[in-house]
Amino acid sequence: MNADSAGSGYESTLVLHIEGMSCNHCRIAVQRALLQVPGVRTAEVDLASGTAKVTFDPTRANRLEMEKAVEGEGYRVSS
């Protein structure tokens, strides 16, 4: 492993299926919640399909933390 800690390096992607989003406000609330999880880099939330595509550093973030953030906003994550 090299010592370059510029912030890139490790990156994973996952898709969460989110229940309860009904409008653009919901979409933005979910996106904001995901982006506040440490280690999450990008979150693309799609209202029509009810999904959120997240890229993150797997050494800093995990799915459970993302689910908790989404649920903290009042939405549910289904697997």
Ligand SMILES: [Cu+2]
């Ligand atoms: Cu809404």
